[in-house]
Amino acid sequence: MLVIQNLKVFHGPIEAVHGISFTVKEGSCVSLLGPNGAGKTSTISAITGVAKSTGSIKFADEDISVLPVETRIRKGIAVSPEGRRVFANLSVRENLRLGGAYNPNDIDSLIAEWFETFPILGERQHQLAGTLSGGEQQMLAIARALMSEPRILLLDEPSLGLAPKIVTQIFTMIEQLKEKRMTILLVEQNATLALRLSDHAYLLNNGHIVADGTAETLGSNDTLMAELTGLA
């Protein structure tokens, strides 16, 4: 569904990603792994259109590399960005409404569904999003992304800064999404958890893809695992 070829991402004059290529098949979960500064978030930014890039980005066989941010999103891409970025001055419910802003379907029933799956969001629905805990904000960010009923979900570092128990909750949520055949591109520093979920993974380091494979091939490779956890 998502085909990236020779992607170079720029932050101003600096090239952060040096020509990577990978694919995300429909219905699959693909991970981008790697230590800090590897270029994972830059890649996500390039796909959404926030960061300048060269190379080919094809979504559902359509070249989106020249389209502006909002147009790409409307094609069915949703993102839960690094740092969650919930709208702190809006309530939980208002955040969700914005997520589904251009979704022609009934938003309210969608919101109600989410509140069933995640009662904590429902309890706090009128609370300002800025006052939620980290884990609750992450849940909100993902729920907000899903309000548009997207075709692909980009998840950037969902485990960042969260307590292990909460991280488990979040990853259970992601697993449920996978079961519903949602296409997911997951960026994570926590390689173990990510590999458990992924059908395929790519290891990034210093802006290059240094390895790729399925969870089995990567997981059993000790040197690779060391590199993944940044110890190399």
Added chain:
Amino acid sequence: MSLSRSQKRGLVGASLLAFVLIMVGTIATYFGSKYQLRIVYGSYVSLMVVLALQVFMGNARITNLSHSAFMGIGAYAAAICVTPIAMKKISLPNAPWGLNAFALDPVTSGIIAIVITAVIALLVGLFIVRLSGIGATIVSLAVLVIVHSLFLYRTDIFKGNQAFFGIPQVFTLTSAIIIAVIMVYIVRGFKESRWGIALRASADDEISAAAMGVNVHRLRLLAWVLSGVLLGVAGIAYSYYLGTISARPFYFNHVFLTLAMLILGGMRTVTGAVLGTFLISFGLEWVRWLETGPTVLGLKFPEVLGLSGVVLGSVIVLIMALRPGGIMGDREIEDFILKK
């Protein structure tokens, strides 16, 4: 005292600019008509203001909108001190505190004016330097309005919008050239000094700079007061040439005009300040000539009052949109002749 590489380049650059200023001034003095002389003098006074602006805005990266007010303070302070008693009794009959009962020589008056301007700059600066970028700009705007209202309404001291006349005209274009040249060295010197460098670094990242022990507020205050002093001098130069001043020139139009000059040339460099000032000073004169509906080669152009404003505003808008760094950007004049 050994100079760093950038300081040596700064010396070269300032000298180049000084050369340009002296050339232009000399040509005007010997070949210019009285009318042209006035215009050139005006542009040199503008240059003083723009240089003063550059020393603060270019290093602290904060937009200052109060500069015309400080120029006015310097102008009025000097004017009140230096005007002969006989004149003052006519123009300021109700002056309080015996202001119309004394007169000092131009040098003493100038010094007093500079001191007054510096003190006021210090007091205002103490508050402004604590504020963030746009906050400081906003307060500077308030300062401009307050000072202007004071000028307008204490007519017993300032005569408001009426002309305060009788100031002895002791300056000539030569005086202005000398002052402008000195200022170029001062402003360029500050830019390449450790204070200037530290200030620019902290402008980009205040918290990191403070963490490194840089006292950001004190540096800003230094630049602010220096700017104020230079503005005071510009005001003195203004008074001592024209012989008459009023409150009107020290308000928004002047703020905008001098800001445009700095922006056009490029606010990060002293060369930009000089370039922008001359471009707009002389360019504006040409546009004003067009405004009057002149006859050129037998063709009569229509009168277009307001054209100068449109041109000036458009210059600002276009520069901001297309080239916010101004014409010079980050380059100083010596970059053209010295290897990097």
Added chain:
Amino acid sequence: MEFVAQQTMNALSFGAEYALLALGLAIVFSIMGLVNFAHGEIIAVGGYTMVAMAALSLNNPFIVIGAAILVASIGSVTLERVAFRPVRYADPTTGLLTAFGVSIVLQNLFLLLVSPRPIAVTSLYFLEWPISFAGLRISSLQLFETLTTIIVIVVMMLFLKKTVLGLAMRAAAMDFEMVRLTGIRANRVFAAAFLISGLLAGIACVFIMARRGSVDPHLGFDPVLMAFVACVVGGFGSLPGAVIGGFLLGAIEVTMLVLLPQSLGGMTDAFVFGSIALLLIWRPDGILTPPREKGDKQ
């Protein structure tokens, strides 16, 4: 007692106008960090529209008012499209200077294309007549202005709370990029902000014209200055701050007018701004925001 009530009414109506003007500035600033100095010229555009209506012999007050508000709104949106789009994502100072430039260009265009002299606008005089009740003598205009401002504030609050576009605008004030990442078009949000700003300017214009009776190229200068100060007092960019700042400014002005002895009468401006300066020293980020130590967690 009547005196106090009288002055309170004065303060309310002054404050209402400043609040209206300040809201127009604040809504644009809160979303894109732009101090729109050209806001004053939008008011002037409304005034010149009224002149045009009179020239076309369209004296029906509804048409005159409607046209002024419509042209102000459209003019504001056009301004955004033409002049402010290139500096949309630039830093606040760039935007401020651009707005300054646009303001000067517009003022001189009025000078150039219409007339440097004030032109009379008489079609709104009917709005002003003295009312007396409960021992108070006020002008109907004051009443209209205060009521209109209250209605406008309520409508705006509803818009910002209930509509998706309103939510998007509030969110944009926090994190504009994220709003784009939910698929909401940046253009639409900006256009909406400027439309509302223009609408507010148009409404303010109606009251200003009814009071002044004439329009000239520099009409916009004083209102935008007061709007600016009101915003600063309330905390630049905050919408409730703009309203509070506006009413506070009205109160300060009336207080100064009342308190200052005759001899210092002309100094009202200086004292008003002086009070504002003192206020800023106490609360540099505006009344609603306690001073924040840099480096504090957001």
